[in-house]
Amino acid sequence: MKRVLAPVAAAFALAAGISASAVQAATYINYGPVGDDGGFTITFGNTGITDANFTDVFDFAMPTGRGDFVITSTMSGGSQNITWTSVAFNGEEFESGAAGWNEFRFLNGVTITVGAGQQLILSGLGGGNASYSGVITFMPVAAVPEPAAWALMILGFGGAGAAIRSRRNIVA
Numbered sequence: 001m002k003r004v005l006a007p008v009a010a011a012f013a014l015a016a017g018i019s020a021s022a023v024q025a026a027t028y029i030n031y032g033p034v035g036d037d038g039g040f041t042i043t044f045g046n047t048g049i050t051d052a053n054f055t056d057v058f059d060f061a062m063p064t065g066r067g068d069f070v071i072t073s074t075m076s077g078g079s080q081n082i083t084w085t086s087v088a089f090n091g092e093e094f095e096s097g098a099a100g101w102n103e104f105r106f107l108n109g110v111t112i113t114v115g116a117g118q119q120l121i122l123s124g125l126g127g128g129n130a131s132y133s134g135v136i137t138f139m140p141v142a143a144v145p146e147p148a149a150w151a152l153m154i155l156g157f158g159g160a161g162a163a164i165r166s167r168r169n170i171v172a
Contacts, residue, residue, distance in 0.1 A: 037140070039140065049132075050129065063114050065112050066138070067089075067112050070105070070106045071106070071133070071134035074102050082124045084123070085125065089107055122134075
């Protein structure tokens with residue numbers, strides 16, 4: 001049980017390393033609990049954006065895995081509108097979409113590597129009382145054994161099979 005909880009606790013500790021570089025008073029980050037599989041969700045956003053031209057920068061420290069990102073903004077009137085000029089994670093631009101007064105940006109299947117600089121940069125034009133929210137869904141990637149580990153596993157299974165077979169011959 002301790003072996004299972006240790007990686008999950010480590011993943012959450014690394015995920016908690018997220019910080020906002022260009023922090024405004026209403027910028028927020030909330031962490032979801034780490035699941036049994038090591039996955040977790042982070043919600044973030046900014047409300048009451050008064051700058052006509054704004055940039056929010058989030059620096060991340062997450063473990064190796066896969067991330068999916070969605071950022072949404074809803075316009076109820078001119079002052080709440082955000083026109084995104086750029087949304088990128090580690091330099092990779094998000095896809096964009098819109099439905100009615102809702103504008104969203106998304107980036108799916110992003111490979112996240114521990115130790116690499118992880119940065120989310122959101123730039124846009126705010127209407128005077130604009131806001132956005134975002135969700136990052138993270139899932140760790142199963143480790144693939146190296147060739148030496150495969151060789152040891154095959155030798156181990158072969159040795160166990162030989163030991164079982166030799167015991168049967170002695171009994172007969």
